[in-house]
Amino acid sequence: MTTLSQNLLDLSDFAWQRLRHRVEGLTDEEYFWEPFDGCWTVRKTAEGYVTDASRIPPAPAPFTTLAWRITHIVDILQEDRTATWFGHQPLAEDGQPPTPGSAADALAALDHAYAVWRRRLAEVSPEELSRPMGEPAGAYADHDGASFALHILDELIHHGAEVGTVRDFYQGLRAEDPFTGEVTPAERPALLAEAAAAQKWELIEQLADRGFDVNARTSGGMTAAHLAAATGRLDILRLLIDRGADLSVKDTQFDADVAGWAAWAEQTAVTDYLSARTRDA
Structure with a gap:
């Protein structure tokens, strides 16, 4: 019989593998694609790249680009609370979530963020999953560790699904029949x-x-x-x-x-x- 800890890890790995397959081949053009006016995205400033944000959530919510969505997933997985709310401390090598300025940087950041999150989740004991998180969790102090782990997994799953959907929109608008023409095995081996x-x-x-x-x-x-x-x-x-x-x-x-x-x-x-x-x- 599997434990709650193993079930959480298995679900996390399954959701991660699905997302990672969906972002293979991401280009900068697609990463920054804004299909509508008023999109939230990642923008270059004099200080580096920053994500669009507002202290008061706009209604209706703006459409967010792949750059914004992937950066958000990185932040969710890697932020300090995925350690501290379980009663642990982040490692120095975990670092802080970056704001990637290219598709390649985004995929590298995504890989690192998931590795950080998975290690932290694997280190949570059954007791820590079942007891209230206490003061570090602020308004969620009375919630147990399992509820927080499930919340992070929900974020990974539903934002991962959004990423896949935006890729489908982008590719569908540029769809070409890949099976026509004289493409060679070297150009398209699969x-x-x-x-x-x-x-x-x-x-x-x-x-x-x-x-x-x-x-x-x-x-x-x-x-x-x-x-x-x-x-x-x-x-x-x-x-x-x-x-x-x-x-x-x-x-x-x-x-x-x-x-x-x-x-x-x-x-x-x-x-x-x-x-x-x-x-x-």
């Missing part, structure tokens, strides 16, 4: 896996013939074989195997191989086929 994720099965053989790697992964960590198995496309799976697909490769989200994905999706024909291959090997 294109075959992306075609499988889009269920453009008619393109798989063509892309394999053009030299695209059948074992490449999507940004979510799945190969085309994982996706074919989970959707019951035994014909595509056979094709991929003929072209050298490695069925032992595990995805990066659920740590499951191709047979595991077929079993999870209850694709009996695929599972039977893979079991027969194993017996005959």
Whole structure:
């Protein structure tokens, strides 16, 4: 039976991995994109980069850019209270949350902030999760540590979802069919896996013939074989195997191989086929 501490860590890691996949490939143009007038964002000043803010929350709330949202997540995870409210002290190397002025800096800050938060959460004892936080938590002194941990996780989850949605808006407005044209494997090495994720099965053989790697992964960590198995496309799976697909490769989200994905999706024909291959090997 898992403990409350482990459940909190597991939920935190799951939310983090989902967010981290969603921000891969972020560019400066996208990071600072302002789709509407009056957006809150991160702005360069003589003293450095600062986030837009107001002592009195505006109503309705302004649309916030990816720069603002990611900086906010960094601040939530890394601020001192994610240590002090649990009765701990921040380490010197934790530092203070920065205001990143570029997409690359933002991703580095996000990685560091999550590492700080996760270590702090892992250090909280069961007793500290169950007892009132007391004076350091101010108006929330009577709330226990678990309620605060859940609050931080709620912030990570819902702001992470917002980040993903803004990326979808940005990319949707600039959408081009990635499967047309003469893109090369060097330019887009995961294109075959992306075609499988889009269920453009008619393109798989063509892309394999053009030299695209059948074992490449999507940004979510799945190969085309994982996706074919989970959707019951035994014909595509056979094709991929003929072209050298490695069925032992595990995805990066659920740590499951191709047979595991077929079993999870209850694709009996695929599972039977893979079991027969194993017996005959």
